Amino acid sequence: MAFSANFRCIAGCPGTYALDRVMYRCPTCGDLLEIVHDIAALRVVKAEAWKTLFAERWRSFDEPWGSGVWGKWEWVAPEIERENMVSFGEGATHLTRIAGFAGLGDVRVKQCGTSHSGSFKDLGMTVLVSMVKQMVARGQDIRAIACASTGDTSAALAAYAAAAGVRAVVILPRGKISTAQLVQPLAMGALVLAIDTDFDGCMRLVQDLAEKEGVYLANSMNSLRLEGQKTVAIELAQQLGWDVPDWIVIPGGNLGNVSALGAGFEMLLALGLVSKRPRICVAQAAHAAPLHASFMNHWTDLEPVKAKTTLASAIQIGNPVSFKKAVRALRAFDGVVEVATEAELADAAGRADRFGLFTDPHTGVALAALEKLAAKGTVTPRDRVVVISTASGLKFADFKVGYHEAKLADVPQPKFRNVPVELPERYDAVRDALLKNLDR
Numbered sequence: 257m258a259f260s261a262n263f264r265c266i267a268g269c270p271g272t273y274a275l276d277r278v279m280y281r282c283p284t285c286g287d288l289l290e291i292v293h294d295i296a297a298l299r300v301v302k303a304e305a306w307k308t309l310f311a312e313r314w315r316s317f318d319e320p321w322g323s324g325v326w327g328k329w330e331w332v333a334p335e336i337e338r339e340n341m342v343s344f345g346e347g348a349t350h351l352t353r354i355a356g357f358a359g360l361g362d363v364r365v366k367q368c369g370t371s372h373s374g375s376f377k378d379l380g381m382t383v384l385v386s387m388v389k390q391m392v393a394r395g396q397d398i399r400a401i402a403c404a405s406t407g408d409t410s411a412a413l414a415a416y417a418a419a420a421g422v423r424a425v426v427i428l429p430r431g432k433i434s435t436a437q438l439v440q441p442l443a444m445g446a447l448v449l450a451i452d453t454d455f456d457g458c459m460r461l462v463q464d465l466a467e468k469e470g471v472y473l474a475n476s477m478n479s480l481r482l483e484g485q486k487t488v489a490i491e492l493a494q495q496l497g498w499d500v501p502d503w504i505v506i507p508g509g510n511l512g513n514v515s516a517l518g519a520g521f522e523m524l525l526a527l528g529l530v531s532k533r534p535r536i537c538v539a540q541a542a543h544a545a546p547l548h549a550s551f552m553n554h555w556t557d558l559e560p561v562k563a564k565t566t567l568a569s570a571i572q573i574g575n576p577v578s579f580k581k582a583v584r585a586l587r588a589f590d591g592v593v594e595v596a597t598e599a600e601l602a603d604a605a606g607r608a609d610r611f612g613l614f615t616d617p618h619t620g621v622a623l624a625a626l627e628k629l630a631a632k633g634t635v636t637p638r639d640r641v642v643v644i645s646t647a648s649g650l651k652f653a654d655f656k657v658g659y660h661e662a663k664l665a666d667v668p669q670p671k672f673r674n675v676p677v678e679l680p681e682r683y684d685a686v687r688d689a690l691l692k693n694l695d696r
């Protein structure tokens with residue numbers, strides 16, 4: 257069976273381009289590219305047969321088909337050959353129930369952060385790096401893969417590039433990055449260039465390098481990444497017995513991930529695996545909410561803002577690259593946009609942790625948005641809801657510690673604060689503390 261996928265301009269310019277061409281924007285109009293699949297070829301396989309195939313591969317030991325991304329290979333990047341797939345078994349993550357959260361009956365968290373480098377960025381990077389590995393194997397001259405991210409993207413790139421044997425270059429603003437954010441790419445041997453500039457300056461430099469020096473760009477304008485991230489939609493439908501939830505809440509910054517979610521559901525619908533559209537809510541930090549501003553004005557054009565510092569650092573973005581794709585997805589899925597303040601996102605994360613999660617601040621934004629939608633009655637107690645968790649809380653130790661020590665400037669009174677009870681080594685003191693605290 258010959259499946260295929262190609263790049264195409266999102267603004268509708270004629271022409272499609274092979275996925276192994278080095279291109280990030282439409283050569284005619286400069287707009288973003290998206291990847292289109294030959295749906296007619298995929299339709300030759302019946303919906304039930306796809307479901308059976310996906311079930312057989314789910315978490316299988318047969319590498320790399322047990323990966324949530326490569327288990328959906330035909331729908332992701334059918335041109336990539338088995339020997340070029342670079343996988344850490346990404347995806348196939350748990351859908352955890354937190355019944356009763358926000359007074360709702362059926363809330364689940366899709367734990368995309370329980371992944372190799374600790375964020376969902378792995379889902380896209382496995383596809384991008386595998387494609388580069390294949391391009392290099394076929395003789396294309398690519399010296400390195402580069403990105404200008406500060407946190408999760410650079411960690412994912414460094415890991416997959418190391419596994420593929422391709423050099424990774426991470427370009428960062430000097431002195432603005434914490435050790436925790438730096439240490440993954442450093443440990444994995446990436447070339448880390450710390451530049452005397454801000455993030456936008458790094459972005460300009462990396463785009464120049466991509467144009468002039470044979471460096472492949474891994475930032476999210478590269479739509480190969482979205483093909484991997486799209487599998488989250490397919491996975492969660494599969495985990496729910498192909499019964500689509502009423503609502504999906506997802507945190508958004510550069511807005512690639514919500515575009516991927518929409519693309520995943522469009523494919524599920526086109527190929528008949530599901531018959532219903534979920535509604536989608538993008539959750540933004542109030543300190544960086546240009547999509548929210550557009551939504552409040554009936555989807556006016558993007559007005560870039562200067563993002564203020566937020567605990568949800570990965571979505572501190574005022575000029576989102578994938579804005580147009582996100583608006584298209586939200587219109588198609590009767591979407592809404594909600595915002596969360598610093599205190600709201602921190603307390604929502606704290607509340608979810610009481611279900612046994614260990615929630616990062618970005619997932620906190622999504623959970624806080626869900627609480628607000630429930631309070632407004634937009635989401636009702638009978639709705640089935642999935643919240644997309646984007647990272648592991650383990651990557652955000654400063655946030656977690658700061659919350660419980662009440663040291664976060666914008667969260668002076670953490671509602672779910674929990675601190676150790678400090679005691680002398682005396683049985684009666686320990687017993688009293690135990691009985692008093694368990695009684696509460």
Ligand SMILES: *Cc1c(COP(=O)(O)O)cnc(C)c1O
Pocket residue numbers: 375376377408409476507508509510511512513514570571616618619646647
């Ligand atoms: C990248 C990232 C996001 C935002 O995804 P976009 O595609 O930029 O909207 C959210 N949370 C975490 C943890 C991320 O790393």
Ligand SMILES: [Zn+2]
Pocket residue numbers: 265266267268269282283284285286287
């Ligand atoms: Zn175009």
